[in-house]
Amino acid sequence: MRIIIAGAGDVGFHLAKLLAFEEHDIVLIDLDQEKLRYASNHLDVATIRGSATSYAVLMEAKIGRSDLLIAVTEAEEANIATAVIGKKLGAQKTVARISNPEFLFKKDILDLKKIGIDEIISPETLAAKEIKRLLTQTSLTDSFEFENGKLTLVGISIDEESELVGKTLTEAAYLNPEFNYTTVAILSDNETIIPHGDDKFKVHDHAYFIAEQDGVERVLKLSNKIALPVKNIMILGGSRVGIHTARRLSKVYSIKLIEKDKDKCFELADSLPDTLIINGDGRDVDLLMEEGINEMDAFLAVTGDSETNIISSLVAKNASVGKTIALVENIDYIHLSQNIGVDTLINKKLIAANFIFRYIRQGEVLHITSLHGVDAEILEFEVKSGSKITEHELRNLNLPKTAVIGGIIRNGLGYTPRGNFRFEESDRVVVLSKPECIHTIEGFFK
Amino acid sequence: MRFNYPVIASFFGYLLLLNGFFMLTCLPFSLYYDQGDHVPIGWAAIVTVSSGFLLVFFTRNPKSKELKKRDGYLIVTLGWLIMSFFGTLPYLLSGTIPNITDAFFETVSGYSTTGATILYDIESVHKGILFWRSLTQWIGGMGIIVLTIAILPLLGIGGMQLFVAEAPGISPNKLQPRIKETAKRLWLIYIGLTAIETLLLWAGEMDFYDSINHAFTTTATGGFSTKNDNIAYFSSPFTQYVIILFMFLGGTNFTIIYLALHGEFEKAIKNEEFRFYAGFCLAIGLTVATGILIISNSPVEKAIRNGLFQVVSITTTTGYVTADYTAWSSFITVIFFILMFIGGCAGSTSGGVKIVRHVVLMKNSILEFKRQIHPTAVLPVRLNKQAVDRDITFTVLAFIMIYISIFALGSIIVSMMGVEFETALGSVAAALGNVGPGIGSVGPGSNYAHLPDQVKWLLSGLMILGRLELFTVLILFTPYFWRRQ
Numbered sequence: 006m007r008i009i010i011a012g013a014g015d016v017g018f019h020l021a022k023l024l025a026f027e028e029h030d031i032v033l034i035d036l037d038q039e040k041l042r043y044a045s046n047h048l049d050v051a052t053i054r055g056s057a058t059s060y061a062v063l064m065e066a067k068i069g070r071s072d073l074l075i076a077v078t079e080a081e082e083a084n085i086a087t088a089v090i091g092k093k094l095g096a097q098k099t100v101a102r103i104s105n106p107e108f109l110f111k112k113d114i115l116d117l118k119k120i121g122i123d124e125i126i127s128p129e130t131l132a133a134k135e136i137k138r139l140l141t142q143t144s145l146t147d148s149f150e151f152e153n154g155k156l157t158l159v160g161i162s163i164d165e166e167s168e169l170v171g172k173t174l175t176e177a178a179y180l181n182p183e184f185n186y187t188t189v190a191i192l193s194d195n196e197t198i199i200p201h202g203d204d205k206f207k208v209h210d211h212a213y214f215i216a217e218q219d220g221v222e223r224v225l226k227l228s229n230k231i232a233l234p235v236k237n238i239m240i241l242g243g244s245r246v247g248i249h250t251a252r253r254l255s256k257v258y259s260i261k262l263i264e265k266d267k268d269k270c271f272e273l274a275d276s277l278p279d280t281l282i283i284n285g286d287g288r289d290v291d292l293l294m295e296e297g298i299n300e301m302d303a304f305l306a307v308t309g310d311s312e313t314n315i316i317s318s319l320v321a322k323n324a325s326v327g328k329t330i331a332l333v334e335n336i337d338y339i340h341l342s343q344n345i346g347v348d349t350l351i352n353k354k355l356i357a358a359n360f361i362f363r364y365i366r367q368g369e370v371l372h373i374t375s376l377h378g379v380d381a382e383i384l385e386f387e388v389k390s391g392s393k394i395t396e397h398e399l400r401n402l403n404l405p406k407t408a409v410i411g412g413i414i415r416n417g418l419g420y421t422p423r424g425n426f427r428f429e430e431s432d433r434v435v436v437l438s439k440p441e442c443i444h445t446i447e448g449f450f451k
Numbered sequence: 452m453r454f455n456y457p458v459i460a461s462f463f464g465y466l467l468l469l470n471g472f473f474m475l476t477c478l479p480f481s482l483y484y485d486q487g488d489h490v491p492i493g494w495a496a497i498v499t500v501s502s503g504f505l506l507v508f509f510t511r512n513p514k515s516k517e518l519k520k521r522d523g524y525l526i527v528t529l530g531w532l533i534m535s536f537f538g539t540l541p542y543l544l545s546g547t548i549p550n551i552t553d554a555f556f557e558t559v560s561g562y563s564t565t566g567a568t569i570l571y572d573i574e575s576v577h578k579g580i581l582f583w584r585s586l587t588q589w590i591g592g593m594g595i596i597v598l599t600i601a602i603l604p605l606l607g608i609g610g611m612q613l614f615v616a617e618a619p620g621i622s623p624n625k626l627q628p629r630i631k632e633t634a635k636r637l638w639l640i641y642i643g644l645t646a647i648e649t650l651l652l653w654a655g656e657m658d659f660y661d662s663i664n665h666a667f668t669t670t671a672t673g674g675f676s677t678k679n680d681n682i683a684y685f686s687s688p689f690t691q692y693v694i695i696l697f698m699f700l701g702g703t704n705f706t707i708i709y710l711a712l713h714g715e716f717e718k719a720i721k722n723e724e725f726r727f728y729a730g731f732c733l734a735i736g737l738t739v740a741t742g743i744l745i746i747s748n749s750p751v752e753k754a755i756r757n758g759l760f761q762v763v764s765i766t767t768t769t770g771y772v773t774a775d776y777t778a779w780s781s782f783i784t785v786i787f788f789i790l791m792f793i794g795g796c797a798g799s800t801s802g803g804v805k806i807v808r809h810v811v812l813m814k815n816s817i818l819e820f821k822r823q824i825h826p827t828a829v830l831p832v833r834l835n836k837q838a839v840d841r842d843i844t845f846t847v848l849a850f851i852m853i854y855i856s857i858f859a860l861g862s863i864i865v866s867m868m869g870v871e872f873e874t875a876l877g878s879v880a881a882a883l884g885n886v887g888p889g890i891g892s893v894g895p896g897s898n899y900a901h902l903p904d905q906v907k908w909l910l911s912g913l914m915i916l917g918r919l920e921l922f923t924v925l926i927l928f929t930p931y932f933w934r935r936q
Contacts, residue, residue, distance in 0.1 A: 007628075030628040050628055051625045051627070
């Protein structure tokens with residue numbers, strides 16, 4: 006596929022990285038020469054300096070022969086313009102990044118397809134969704150359900166009390182006699198390991214499992230975690246993400262939202278009647294205490310300032326809040342994530358990039374998701390008759406070492422497979438794979 | 452880890468495999484002419500291929516395939532050295548060139564497309580070996596690293612670093628978003644040009660063997676010939692004009708040829724570097740022709756042909772000879788000496804400084820006057836109607852400075868080793884610019900055999916330095932390169 010990406014910022018770069026591994030022809034357009042130089046030094050892509058709304062620039066990028074145009078610059082108006090012009094000039098499909106959610110809600114009325122925008126993405130809305138998902142299981146650092154929980158991906162941090170500490174994968178298997186979960190990834194010192202038999206669990210590692218329905222409980226027990234119900238939530242920052250999250254959550258949870266700007270507080274109070282809006286600075290520990298931070302079950306720091314978010318999350322963690330989530334702009338911070346004490350760091354740009362990645366693979370892959378801080382993607386495939394994966398038993402398939410089959414859903418039931426498992430048509434398979442071998446994995450399902 | 456050694460080693464392995472394969476392509480000619488050189492060539496190929504195979508075999512599962520910038524520079528410089536050592540095998544094993552100094556000089560002169568030779572009697576060399584000699588130039592012309600990128604599924608991210616380190620020019624253009632595809636297209640154009648030239652020469656007075664040899668060394672802007680008298684042996688105007696055309700094309704930026712092939716003639720013709728290159732060749736060619744007419748009573752057509760041929764030959768750093776340019780007059784000799792510093796276009800197979808650098812520098816110097824009058828004006832150098840990045844201007848300045856310094860230093864050292872003035876300047880300029888024939892006792896009428904051994908080693912180094920455009924090699928000698936970050 007020939008893909009043009011307008012905007013070489015974090016979203017654009019991350020997308021280009023994901024896509025370049027798969028032998029797509031990628032052209033990056035940006036005004037900033039430095040960003041382009043960085044991209045062309047680190048990725049196998051072509052770069053063009055200029056404005057993506059310019060006719061000449063788009064023609065130079067051979068827009069007429071491109072399959073997809075992705076406009077992900079900072080400016081929403083420019084993205085819309087780029088998509089519209091690009092479509093006119095012959096791009097097969099267009100995706101535009103917007104921040105104003107009205108576009109998303111009024112998609113049908115505005116009829117964006119007609120003016121040339123096939124898909125819009127709003128990182129803020131996606132981030133709010135992500136936060137909601139993360140709140141469902143507070144004792145986990147991450148969780149994701151496949152087919153309504155037939156299989157669940159769970160991430161836990163390994164602490165001193167966990168039974169898993171110091172055990173190799175093979176030894177840990179004895180703790181799991183029913184064999185109802187598989188270990189799919191370990192994040193150790195910022196390095197993502199796809200574990201094999203003699204890799205060990207260490208304190209402060211983050212381990213990710215794919216579990217059958219009753220396996221989730223067992224993982225929690227092993228890791229010495231208790232599931233806490235969430236009732237009270239404190240949100241720091243009346244940013245777009247904050248507003249979206251409050252709106253989504255205020256029906257179920259009781260929410261306090263802290264915002265620095267007084268005028269903005271009035272607006273917020275107006276638009277979020279079910280939420281208690283508090284005017285104050287989130288870095289003020291006294292204020293947080295006064296507003297009862299130690300009675301909160303979850304703390305979401307979503308101001309525009311990453312450092313404020315991280316520090317206030319640490320304050321919250323110190324006040325024994327069960328679950329802390331901080332929004333960070335800087336992708337590099339993600340790797341620090343839980344090592345410093347914040348339960349989950351999320352980055353809206355990464356979320357947006359993954360959304361687009363998923364959009365591109367519609368049809369080939371049922372589902373794709375990525376874990377915060379983990380350099381791997383989780384994909385769900387359906388087995389087609391005659392595909393390579395049905396040819397041998399699992400142990401003889403010769404899958405790449407940097408990918409692992411986590412689980413299978415067959416006839417509505419989830420299984421975690423063993424070496425002698427044989428795949429059949431219409432099985433749904435959950436695979437965790439490093440970006441560089443997604444392409445190989447896809448080959449097995451074709 | 453500082454360098455990705457397994458991947459570097461396996462890359463060298465692939466280089467040797469390719470090289471060995473190229474050696475095998477000499478065998479049909481050996482067998483056809485039946486002079487007995489198939490045995491040494493066969494052995495050379497076996498040694499090269501098996502060394503390559505071992506390297507590839509023992510490094511087959513690298514932990515990470517990623518190559519950093521440093522890895523790129525190391526691969527290209529060391530790769531060229533390794534290649535040059537293995538390239539001496541056919542000469543050494545066959546006894547054509549029995550000593551290592553001369554064999555290495557001849558091989559490096561081949562790969563770097565210089566075309567300086569130490570052979571007195573080229574015609575007595577067996578045809579298979581002679582084919583290998585021409586082939587080394589052809590391999591070096593577009594660059595074996597670029598070829599490796601094009602055909603091996605080896606590289607993920609590192610391809611671009613390698614490409615930049617080997618391909619000449621100030622900022623290589625990608626013809627296609629992916630580097631592998633770019634490399635493929637460059638080689639396809641190169642192969643296409645060579646094939647067409649072979650056919651044209653064959654249609655003229657050359658036989659097939661001479662045609663393919665000369666096609667190899669023309670498109671590579673190399674300059675090796677199969678004849679003692681070089682191109683002067685082939686006196687037909689048709690053959691000489693064909694060679695002029697293809698030397699010119701070899702010295703043209705391949706991006707421009709690619710554009711022209713894709714129907715974008717206007718864009719190709721409007722390229723400033725190309726215009727300057729074409730105009731320059733024509734103007735100097737005619738000047739030299741006029742010079743010839745004034746001092747001798749040669750026919751007009753022949754004077755123009757000789758003038759154009761020699762000027763294009765030296766400007767593109769090919770180094771073919773139809774007439775001894777040092778024999779005409781001191782005025783013309785000086786012109787040719789200066790031409791050795793010009794070079795062809797960026798992104799071509801030629802060596803030297805390259806036209807685009809001269810253009811940028813000249814424009815910058817002219818702007819300096821304007822800047823004196825309007826001290827606060829923003830006056831960027833424009834190339835093809837686009838402002839050139841200041842960084843690029845500075846890199847060009849640094850390049851020329853280093854180039855001149857190396858020329859000066861090289862000449863001093865060579866003269867210290869007992870070579871007389873004119874020859875010292877000529878040989879260093881010709882080696883560094885990958886031209887081939889110089890002036891003085893290494894001029895078009897003679898060769899490099901009589902130079903002392905140390906000078907030959909030094910010149911071999913300069914040829915590689917010139918072919919890889921200084922920075923790639925020199926950076927290995929800077930402390931920053933080896934310092935841990």
